Amino acid sequence: xxxxxxxxxxxxxxxxxxxxxxxxxxxxxxxxxxxxxxxxxxxxxxxxxxxxxxxxxxxxxxxxxxxxxxxxxxxxxxxxxxxxxxxxxxxxxxxxxxxxxxxxxxxxxxxxxxxxxxxxxxxxxxxxxxxxxxxxxxxxxxxxxxxxxxxxxxxxxxxxxxxxxxxxxxxxxxxxxxxxxxxxxxxxxxxxxxxxxxxxxxxxxxxxxxxxxxxxxxxxxxxxxxxxxxxxxxxxxxxxxxxxxxxxxxxxxxxxxxxxxxxxxxxxxxxxxxxxxxxxxxxxxxxxxxxxxxxxxxxxxxxxxxx
Amino acid sequence: xxxxxxxxxxxxxxxxxxxxxxxxxxxxxxxxxxxxxxxxxxxxxxxxxxxxxxxxxxxxxxxxxxxxxxxxxxxxxxxxxxxxxxxxxxxxxxxxxxxxxxxxxxxxxxxxxxxxxxxxxxxxxxxxxxxxxxxxxxxxxxxxxxxxxxxxxxxxxxxxxxxxxxxxxxxxxxxxxxxxxxxxxxxxxxxxxxxxxxxxxxxxxxxxxxxxxxxxxxxxxxxxxxxxxxxxxxxxxxxxxxxxxxxxxxxxxxxxxxxxxxxxxxxxxxxxxxxxxxxxxxxxxxxxxxxxxxxxxxxxxxxxxxx
Numbered sequence: 319x320x321x322x323x324x325x326x327x328x329x330x331x332x333x334x335x336x337x338x339x340x341x342x343x344x345x346x347x348x349x350x351x352x353x354x355x356x357x358x359x360x361x362x363x364x365x366x367x368x369x370x371x372x373x374x375x376x377x378x379x380x381x382x383x384x385x386x387x388x389x390x391x392x393x394x395x396x397x398x399x400x401x402x403x404x405x406x407x408x409x410x411x412x413x414x415x416x417x418x419x420x421x422x423x424x425x426x427x428x429x430x431x432x433x434x435x436x437x438x439x440x441x442x443x444x445x446x447x448x449x450x451x452x453x454x455x456x457x458x459x460x461x462x463x464x465x466x467x468x469x470x471x472x473x474x475x476x477x478x479x480x481x482x483x484x485x486x487x488x489x490x491x492x493x494x495x496x497x498x499x500x501x502x503x504x505x506x507x508x509x510x511x512x513x514x515x516x517x518x519x520x521x522x523x524x525x526x527x528x529x530x531x532x533x534x535x536x537x538x539x540x541x542x543x544x545x546x547x548x549x550x551x552x553x554x555x556x557x558x559x560x561x562x563x564x565x566x567x568x569x570x571x572x573x574x575x576x577x578x579x580x581x582x583x584x585x586x587x588x589x590x591x592x593x594x595x596x597x598x599x600x601x602x603x604x605x606x607x608x609x610x611x612x613x614x615x616x617x618x619x620x621x622x623x624x625x
Numbered sequence: 626x627x628x629x630x631x632x633x634x635x636x637x638x639x640x641x642x643x644x645x646x647x648x649x650x651x652x653x654x655x656x657x658x659x660x661x662x663x664x665x666x667x668x669x670x671x672x673x674x675x676x677x678x679x680x681x682x683x684x685x686x687x688x689x690x691x692x693x694x695x696x697x698x699x700x701x702x703x704x705x706x707x708x709x710x711x712x713x714x715x716x717x718x719x720x721x722x723x724x725x726x727x728x729x730x731x732x733x734x735x736x737x738x739x740x741x742x743x744x745x746x747x748x749x750x751x752x753x754x755x756x757x758x759x760x761x762x763x764x765x766x767x768x769x770x771x772x773x774x775x776x777x778x779x780x781x782x783x784x785x786x787x788x789x790x791x792x793x794x795x796x797x798x799x800x801x802x803x804x805x806x807x808x809x810x811x812x813x814x815x816x817x818x819x820x821x822x823x824x825x826x827x828x829x830x831x832x833x834x835x836x837x838x839x840x841x842x843x844x845x846x847x848x849x850x851x852x853x854x855x856x857x858x859x860x861x862x863x864x865x866x867x868x869x870x871x872x873x874x875x876x877x878x879x880x881x882x883x884x885x886x887x888x889x890x891x892x893x894x895x896x897x898x899x900x901x902x903x904x905x906x907x908x909x910x911x912x913x914x915x916x917x918x919x920x921x922x923x924x925x926x927x928x929x930x931x932x
Contacts (some may be wrong), residue, residue, distance in 0.1 A: 446756065
């Protein structure tokens with residue numbers, strides 16, 4: 319277990335594993351193959367989909383799925399389509415969260431948000447299309463047995479929907495704006511809005527790999543902690559980073575009086591919380607009886623991310 | 626084949642088949658069981674989902690699925706969950722289509738639209754949740770073999786998405802506002818926006834029933850004509866009906882200069898087009914070597930609907 323005190327601090331130099339670079343290239347190439355070309359009509363909607371999907375995202379969820387699946391013995395070929403589906407779901411959620419009636423964001427990964435670039439109606443439809451296409455992609459993936467596909471679709475749908483997933487998290491988050499929230503409520507929002515899909519990514523990898531129930535449970539716990547880690551670092555960067563580093567408007571959560579860990583507890587307490595969360599994710603990995611360096615390095619990477 | 630000249634006209638008295646009443650009750654009861662209770666948090670989103678799902682919809686797509694499935698030999702138990710999934714997809718599309726940036730509708734089935742009642746953000750999320758829950762429902766339906774579920778999810782996703790489905794149709798429709806469109810473009814919009822999901826309903830019923838490829842093809846053709854019939858009657862009612870009968874603001878398509886058959890060709894030509902479309906749907910049924918009265922009566926019902 320690693321805690322803040324054992325680490326040289328947030329500025330410590332971390333080599334981005336080659337795995338993540340390769341995963342990103344592979345996912346981008348497969349997404350490009352799966353998504354309708356923007357030369358196919360209706361071109362506007364396909365251009366909007368591609369604008370948001372190919373905006374320089376880190377492909378974190380697909381990479382986590384690939385890492386969990388490969389760690390537990392699945393082939394890359396059996397993992398890639400589901401990995402892309404998760405990125406489509408993630409991108410749809412960003413497009414809809416950015417809408418004027420939601421978070422009203424203008425900048426996403428350093429570029430105008432989908433609705434600013436294509437108009438609100440097209441942005442809503444682009445999100446709807448990506449959500450739909452995600453399920454289509456898994457349902458038609460010939461590299462997976464037909465019996466495994468519904469299991470994966472169920473995992474993803476639970477993590478994306480309500481009351482257990484992303485839609486519920488966004489609903490709580492909107493409702494929590496402009497009022498104080500307790501820590502447990504804040505963690506629930508994190509868990510649903512960001513955590514659920516991250517957990518689904520790891521679990522889908524494990525399911526594709528035919529993991530044992532003990533392995534599935536360990537990976538679920540690992541990813542749960544990872545999701546919390548991800549959201550807290552996000553909130554921390556929102557306070558400490560600049561728009562240039564971040565590629566989006568920083569400080570927005572604070573301005574909207576949104577519930578965030580740093581807003582409630584301050585930066586130092588947030589960093590301690592980060593370290594213990596990172597430790598808990600690594601503890602869970604210790605229960606997997608295989609080499610788990612790759613998954614461990616992903617936890618390290620999130621802990622130390624700058625954007 | 627029935628044409629306008631053979632029928633006593635639109636005012637002819639039609640007995641609503643008991644089947645449709647029973648199907649509606651069954652679907653409503655099953656939807657009530659599947660959808661999260663509005664006492665489960667986040668309550669706002671679940672209340673919004675239920676507001677739109679239980680607004681007195683005719684459950685036409687589920688009824689068509691049940692009718693096609695039963696005609697071809699499937700059990701009701703094996704059909705009902707997928708039927709509900711289609712109604713969820715249909716309702717999601719209505720919620721999103723009604724949004725201010727889309728059709729900006731204020732009245733739906735005689736009540737305020739979801740975004741007027743619950744706010745725009747909650748309406749967007751309610752639609753997202755219904756779309757997600759539809760796929761979850763099919764993926765987890767224990768009455769269907771695991772191998773059949775991905776086939777159905779693929780059918781539904783293609784019909785709901787882009788470039789072959791509802792999202793594409795809505796994109797074309799928005800783009801077609803405020804300009805003249807040719808007849809073939811208009812029919813394409815109808816086919817994608819309304820027809821694709823209607824065809825999917827019939828095809829899903831046939832797939833669950835293990836229909837032969839000839840039967841599947843016949844049912845596909847029948848439902849394609851049915852979808853066209855449905856949209857044209859919808860456009861006609863938009864011109865001829867009152868808000869009271871219709872339960873929504875009439876004349877809206879015309880005011881928005883939207884492409885509709887009556888706007889392009891007038892009411893009389895539209896009625897002739899309706900009759901020939903109805904005839905084509907019945908011709909397709911003649912190729913199914915089973916009793917098809919139920920499916921035929923659905924085509925009759927649409928032809929003669931008043932709301």
